[in-house]
Amino acid sequence: MSKPEVTESGPGAGPAPAPAPDAGRDAGRDAGPAGRAGSKAPEAPGGAEEAGRERARGRGGRQARVTIADVAALAGVSVGTASKALNNRGKLRQETRARVADAARQLGFRPNEMARSLLSGRSFTVGLLTTDHVGRFSLPVLLGAEDALGAGEISVFLCDTRGDAIRERHHLSALASRRVDGIIVTGRRTDSRPPLRQFLDVPVVYAMAPSEDPRDVSVVPDEWQGAREGVRHLIAAGRTRIAHITGPARHHSAQVRAAAFRETLAEAGLRPAGGEVMFGEWNEPWGRQAVRHVLHAEPRCDALFCGSDQIARGAADGLREMGVDVPGDIALVGFDNWDVMSTACRPPLTTVDMELGELGRVAAMSLLEAIEGRARPGVRRLPCRLVIRDST
């Protein structure tokens, strides 16, 4: 398991402002600009927040947690009463509530969420399952969901399957055992995926990659609308010979964006420059390569709509090297608003943002609805947003 050979350094080898015996190395290592040295905090007193905590730690590393019984004892009431006091339930004197609250604060009491889940039947927990692996697209969705759920006092189990079916079963099994209230499934592509069904009987929401079963709840970016906005933006800028360079034809995203591209052009009475959409890869080399083909097939081309920011960046590099000015000669629109590409591009890219964080949030809300029994099945498409920068 622990195959790597590691270099160790005990507590003694920590930040030591004085030159250590094996000087060179450690001196260089921790040469921070501002010397935050080892003896910075003079054994900080910790203050009042440590009060009443002494009983909380037993011997042997396993600490005795403080329970409501402890609180009740300290307040001089029964556990039932303590519970009512803490939850503002039942009929209690105000003075009693205060006494219990005091005791709880003094002991640093936090109710055991598992115990109350046992009773309530709800765990206030959901699973975030990402097929493929957590990547550029699924991550913002996960974070958006985590944010929305966290605000509702719901904790989130992270499950990365890495596209492995075994791992997926394993995670689903674990989630079932933990009695999650629901599951959000996400992936890196927008192709629809087979539903989970087989395992659980908890609500499931599919984000990004919709379920093949239309009775499931899915939330996806409206790539069609996004692509449309990008193309319209080019048309509005007066461009008339527009080409489309995009990813592999087998990808749903490439197909949808291409279809939107064609239709939007047709509506304006235009035809794709270079004849047809150019399917290829989602990377920069393809962008660089494709741009040559396009200019060869249609030298008067005045705009490129690219299926991704990586392609667009490759295209921008290719154009620059060919001496073509962006946006002077050719305007450029990308897709994804992946900052690393779109802002590092020269010039910075106008691009379509799928608002994946918002997507995650909406998925989370939908899951909450479903958990409350108010699921509205179907595919919900969230609008994309055009971000205008210097390439158009």
Added chain:
Amino acid sequence: MSKPEVTESGPGAGPAPAPAPDAGRDAGRDAGPAGRAGSKAPEAPGGAEEAGRERARGRGGRQARVTIADVAALAGVSVGTASKALNNRGKLRQETRARVADAARQLGFRPNEMARSLLSGRSFTVGLLTTDHVGRFSLPVLLGAEDALGAGEISVFLCDTRGDAIRERHHLSALASRRVDGIIVTGRRTDSRPPLRQFLDVPVVYAMAPSEDPRDVSVVPDEWQGAREGVRHLIAAGRTRIAHITGPARHHSAQVRAAAFRETLAEAGLRPAGGEVMFGEWNEPWGRQAVRHVLHAEPRCDALFCGSDQIARGAADGLREMGVDVPGDIALVGFDNWDVMSTACRPPLTTVDMELGELGRVAAMSLLEAIEGRARPGVRRLPCRLVIRDST
């Protein structure tokens, strides 16, 4: 909360191979290359796995979960016996164990993890807390940790604080309520950070960003060794006039790497080309800009050691545009092995990989040790690995 205006589409608007009434749009939308149509699965029978599940779902969306009592009843034994049978404990006839196992399988029984946690005092759950926000550096660490923990039947709570102290307290409070067995703290930078202490009394392991308190357990990449390997590689290739372009001097990473750079050169009797290390930003424009300064200060410079792949890529672009050949005239080494930069760079970058996934795994292992009371405090440095590509 739900501010975005969304476009909806009910179940009816799902994949429809026949041209829908509002043809244009939907036709384009779901025009997948291979028509996975709506009526693909003929109400798939679901097979035996659904057997005995009928009792599992009550009315009103809240399903009655199957408990060990159900299993016991079906097997004709007491719950205690059922438990023993399922856990291979106690003295039971083989036939009885089999009967119980059968019943469990038939009902699709999975023990309620919360109930057993209540008893065992361990939740088999840990928190993954990321300060700053989940990004390029913290993500691989998180995933590595999740992987290692998942193998040990431990589930992981994802907590993103976004650098917000309020959110951090909130998450820590939630983790405490859920009685996690431990916490892994990670961040995007390698500067040391104040310890959590104040809140919990569970083991904590700091990954990537070490705790300021040397009595804590921290796991970090050995940037010093990594930088050394990168520089040595250049020296071994016969380069003698090597410059170092890196990020802001206030970053620990920049300082450590620069110190390693200087020392490694000195050991070989060399001096930094251009006189001093060039501190700047972690981005491409800085790489492009710095490379001009370097060549101005030291025209005979024959190698660049860059503090990040982004800087290196900027440098590569700058050099190409100046007509300098890489690696012919100048060799280039980056840092991070961030594929998007290092493989898209022209030429592909030789770079230092911090093996963050492994870092996460080791952090997870260390946490497990700590949970078992065998914590070994101090900072543990894991080796980086030099990845050789075409830029050297």
Added chain:
DNA sequence: GCAAATGAGGAAAACGGTTGCCTTCGTGGT
């Protein structure tokens, strides 16, 4: 033939909370 050992399984306590019901007490009305 009887005690002891063993095998198989049941009953109940425990984990940490919540909640419905009950008891006790004090007060006011008649």
Added chain:
DNA sequence: ACCACGAAGGCAACCGTTTTCCTCATTTGC
């Protein structure tokens, strides 16, 4: 003096599982 009633808080059941202790019944040993 008696009844009713409301306030305050205790008691115990319950959630789902594990584990300890206990009870039978059947062997085994002598």
